Amino acid sequence: MRINFDEGFQFGWGAFETIAIKNGTALFLDEHLVRLKLALDFLGITNFPIKHDIQSYIMSNNLREHALKIIVSKDNIVFSHRNIPYKPYDVNIGFDLSYGALIHDANSPFARHKTLSRGEYQYEFLAAKQKGAQDHILLNNRGEICETTTANIFFVTDNMIMTPPDSSGLLKGIIRDLILHDSAFEQFSTSEQIITPGDIIQYNECFITNSLMGVRPVRAIGETRFNLGCQSLTARVARIYEAATIQASGQSRDFSRDKIVLKQ
Secondary structure, three states: OOOOOOHHHHHOOEEEEEEEEEOOEEOOHHHHHHHHHHHHHHHOOOOOOOHHHHHHHHHHOOOOOEEEEEEEEOOOEEEEEEEOOOOOOOOOOOEEEEEEEEEEOOOOHHHHOOEOOOHHHHHHHHHHHHOOOOEEEEEEOOOOEEEEOOOEEEEEEOOEEEEOOHHHOOOOOHHHHHHHHOHHHOOOEEEEOOOOHHHHHHOOEEEEEEOOOEEEEEEEEOOEEOOOOOOOHHHHHHHHHHHHHHHHOOOOOOHHHHOOOOOO
């Protein structure tokens, strides 16, 4: 692999996407490429991967259940892959989160794009591990919850799913957009709402999402505990997401037992 030492690798002036490969298929590839294009347009980079090259990389490396990473800068398009770092979903095992120390700028356009400038996120992720948590929640300069360093975050109360709005300064995740806008999840009431650390005691459940983990329950944020289990709303959301990924990967399944309608 030959990499040119351009602005992307000197200054983080580039963008990337991390995509789950399931059954040899890149899940929600078009959605990932749209988001990548928006980030590259923001950076003024015209370089862009060809979908055929992505599919060729998947096939030539015999990727089945993997994480595919696409990095794009002015002079480089780099494909790499690794094993998906998350264990299989368990309704009774949740993430433990805590709050990060760095203040997230809600007005920064970089918060809304997946650029290579990720030092803040990596710093907080490693700090969380040192504290015994699995991730840190980022707070913005107004004291609002934005996201974790690796995922979007959702809170549940009275059968209502709420997540911080774009105005809080966050990356709009692929799974976040599915939950908010796709017909597969229309049985749930969802909304974007400003949420602060003082608000979380009113919620019964919490979950996080990204393209590799899918939907995962949160057990605790600091001393605040949340409900887990197979009867939770989080578990229902996770089952619907699993069904959507199975359909997207071309596997067969009887969706009727989940009582859902998937977008065709």
